[in-house]
Amino acid sequence: ADNESTEGSEALWLELPQGPVSLFAANDGYGCRVHYGMGWARWEKQLGSRRVESLLFLAPGKKARVLLVRGAEGLSLHWAMKPTLAADSASLVCRVEGSRFFCENPESYLPGVSFLALTGGGSCRCDFRPAAVHFEQKAKELTVLVCGCGEAEELQRLLEPSAALAAQEDSRRFWRERLRGFSLRSGFEELDRYLQPWAIYQSIACRLLGRSSLYQSGGAFGFRDQLQDMLSLVHTEPQQVRNHLLLCAAHQFEQGDVQHWWLPDGSGVRTRISDDLLFLPFVTAVYVHSTGDRSILAEQIPWLSGDALKEDESEQFFTPQATTTTASLQEHCLRAIFHTEQGSHGLPAMGSGDWNDGLNRVEGESVWLGMFLCEVLRLFAPLCPQQEAAQLDGQRLELLRNIDRFAWDGGWYLRGWYRDGTPLGTQQAEECRITLLPQAWAVLCGASRDRCQLAMENAWRMLYEKNPGLIRLFTPPFDRDTRPGTICGYLPGIRENGGQYTHSVPWAITALHQLGQEERAWELALAILPTRHAATQQLSLRYRTEPYVLAGDVYDHPRLRGQGGWTWYTGSAAQYLTAITEQLLGLRKNGAQLRFVPVLPKGWDEVRISYRYGSATYHLHASRSCTAAAADGQPLPGGVLLLKDDGRIHEAAFPVR
Numbered sequence: 001a002d003n004e005s006t007e008g009s010e011a012l013w014l015e016l017p018q019g020p021v022s023l024f025a026a027n028d029g030y031g032c033r034v035h036y037g038m039g040w041a042r043w044e045k046q047l048g049s050r051r052v053e054s055l056l057f058l059a060p061g062k063k064a065r066v067l068l069v070r071g072a073e074g075l076s077l078h079w080a081m082k083p084t085l086a087a088d089s090a091s092l093v094c095r096v097e098g099s100r101f102f103c104e105n106p107e108s109y110l111p112g113v114s115f116l117a118l119t120g121g122g123s124c125r126c127d128f129r130p131a132a133v134h135f136e137q138k139a140k141e142l143t144v145l146v147c148g149c150g151e152a153e154e155l156q157r158l159l160e161p162s163a164a165l166a167a168q169e170d171s172r173r174f175w176r177e178r179l180r181g182f183s184l185r186s187g188f189e190e191l192d193r194y195l196q197p198w199a200i201y202q203s204i205a206c207r208l209l210g211r212s213s214l215y216q217s218g219g220a221f222g223f224r225d226q227l228q229d230m231l232s233l234v235h236t237e238p239q240q241v242r243n244h245l246l247l248c249a250a251h252q253f254e255q256g257d258v259q260h261w262w263l264p265d266g267s268g269v270r271t272r273i274s275d276d277l278l279f280l281p282f283v284t285a286v287y288v289h290s291t292g293d294r295s296i297l298a299e300q301i302p303w304l305s306g307d308a309l310k311e312d313e314s315e316q317f318f319t320p321q322a323t324t325t326t327a328s329l330q331e332h333c334l335r336a337i338f339h340t341e342q343g344s345h346g347l348p349a350m351g352s353g354d355w356n357d358g359l360n361r362v363e364g365e366s367v368w369l370g371m372f373l374c375e376v377l378r379l380f381a382p383l384c385p386q387q388e389a390a391q392l393d394g395q396r397l398e399l400l401r402n403i404d405r406f407a408w409d410g411g412w413y414l415r416g417w418y419r420d421g422t423p424l425g426t427q428q429a430e431e432c433r434i435t436l437l438p439q440a441w442a443v444l445c446g447a448s449r450d451r452c453q454l455a456m457e458n459a460w461r462m463l464y465e466k467n468p469g470l471i472r473l474f475t476p477p478f479d480r481d482t483r484p485g486t487i488c489g490y491l492p493g494i495r496e497n498g499g500q501y502t503h504s505v506p507w508a509i510t511a512l513h514q515l516g517q518e519e520r521a522w523e524l525a526l527a528i529l530p531t532r533h534a535a536t537q538q539l540s541l542r543y544r545t546e547p548y549v550l551a552g553d554v555y556d557h558p559r560l561r562g563q564g565g566w567t568w569y570t571g572s573a574a575q576y577l578t579a580i581t582e583q584l585l586g587l588r589k590n591g592a593q594l595r596f597v598p599v600l601p602k603g604w605d606e607v608r609i610s611y612r613y614g615s616a617t618y619h620l621h622a623s624r625s626c627t628a629a630a631a632d633g634q635p636l637p638g639g640v641l642l643l644k645d646d647g648r649i650h651e652a653a654f655p656v657r
Contacts, residue, residue: 015078016047021047023054038179065148066145067145199550199573212569220261228279231578254303257339270318272351274350278376282376285383302325306321314352358496361483364420370407371444377395409425410427412438412459413438432484442455443514444510460512491557494560503570509576531547593640594641596609616643616650617650621652627655630652630653
């Protein structure tokens with residue numbers, strides 16, 4: 001919230017002779033330049049001859065937001081808060097101590113004490129207005145505002161300017177260290193700038209640490225959501241991936257299904273969504289193949305115990321109990337796989353949603369989920385004892401046979417079937433005729449090569465739009481047919497209902513690459529970059545969202561075509577990073593073995609990657625002029641680089657494919 005009259009819950013403004021002026025960007029006639037960085041944001045506002053700077057950051061290791069205001073000395077600085085819940089207003093305790101103002105909520109559900117304090121200069125005053133708390137103080141050269149929860153004494157220390165500035169430097173150092181594991185120089189600045197550092201930062205800051213954004217301010221852990229985000233950290237923070245896999249396994253019920261999402265106190269929702277549980281064996285397999293850490297499979301984790309869903313229930317929110325019995329992570333993964341139910345075509349049941357939560361009333365079978373399960377089985381089988389491995393291999397072959405026998409629609413693959421057997425995503429349909437997901441995943445799961453070529457050709461022709469640079473999730477969107485479920489609550493061409501649902505695009509990029517359609521793969525990869533959508537002022541006015549992070553959606557509705565939505569809080573950041581680095585750039589790690597076999601588009605002659613492995617740094621250079629792989633002056637048999645955690649800097653050269 002940016003001014004006193006806003007509908008939001010918080011406002012900060014300066015009182016000028018002509019009236020209140022927000023510290024931030026607002027439609028108030030004053031220019032404001034906004035800078036965003038790793039862990040901070042800065043607003044520079046020109047008020048006549050005076051420039052006011054407001055810098056906001058989070059203090060590492062503390063649940064605290066710190067705002068530093070400079071250049072407002074002598075002006076009255078106002079802060080107002082409108083409690084979002086009536087109960088909050090009754091429990092607030094406010095006090096003034098000299099030039100400091102404190103507002104606490106001892107009854108907050110957050111750990112410790114919810115706390116806000118401001119220090120400026122001179123006297124200050126506080127008053128309660130209808131449904132709001134208002135504070136006024138004369139600003140000085142540096143005014144500090146701290147908002148957080150925890151021990152009051154710890155948060156009060158941040159009010160000292162020296163402590164606040166030290167915390168700011170700690171924040172810079174925290175993000176420098178966390179984001180330095182990977183950097184890219186391709187010569188294409190837009191791609192380089194997003195992949196390093198914004199893609200990793202988007203995944204870590206928003207999806208893993210904050211689990212919140214403007215579009216979804218919840219704070220919960222999503223079972224499938226954060227597991228997919230872990231794919232962006234397999235190379236740079238494998239220990240984080242390991243920890244999160246064990247955490248997710250602890251949110252699996254004894255029967256094999258999982259909490260769709262849960263809060264830090266353990267409460268969460270049990271559902272019939274059918275894909276969540278399969279991301280546990282999927283990401284586990286990716287982690288083991290990449291790191292070589294098979295010991296994680298033997299880790300013992302308890303189950304959750306709770307009432308099963310009744311026949312007429314699709315979900316239930318409650319706090320389950322952890323069992324006293326435990327099982328290995330391998331057993332958790334196998335139970336997830338074997339819990340998947342099958343329908344009359346021998347493909348997995350849709351449940352109440354299968355990645356697309358909006359298909360909650362289809363209730364039939366999911367072709368896409370069958371394809372995804374094929375890939376899960378392919379990756380996980382080598383991690384199992386011989387008998388289980390043979391069982392998984394056999395299940396995969398049977399699924400592939402059923403996909404090609406029942407799901408082929410003549411020019412592309414179906415999306416699935418309704419409960420009554422009506423096909424979804426068929427050529428005969430007026431709405432949702434062709435969908436991107438099964439065409440891309442047919443390639444990824446190893447379905448018929450000839451059919452995959454035709455399916456992706458039709459998907460490219462019918463779903464991709466060069467201008468404004470988007471690829472639809474399906475077409476035509478649902479308009480009159482309301483059978484699929486809540487997806488029909490969106491306007492045609494908005495979000496999952498036939499717009500670009502960016503999460504699916506990296507899978508399409510990967511499919512094009514695996515079919516050998518490299519120019520199309522690169523065209524799509526570059527088309528969806530946020531900077532492409534905001535390259536000019538005219539494009540920015542159409543896109544209307546941040547140009548430095550991926551948007552979860554790009555709309556295809558006639559009145560909103562090209563506008564972005566659901567930015568920041570989207571798993572597409574991790575998926576995009578994985579598709580570019582591991583597929584198009586061919587950076588693959590298996591244990592301590594690294595391969596670097598990039599496929600470059602026309603006009604690109606080289607690519608450089610700086611890659612950290614423990615205490616060692618590897619400078620990888622692939623170019624068209626290189627004819628044989630070598631590292632530190634020695635040839636690399638088979639192009640395989642053996643990584644060593646030796647604290648040294650290594651130089652390696654590779655040919656492009």
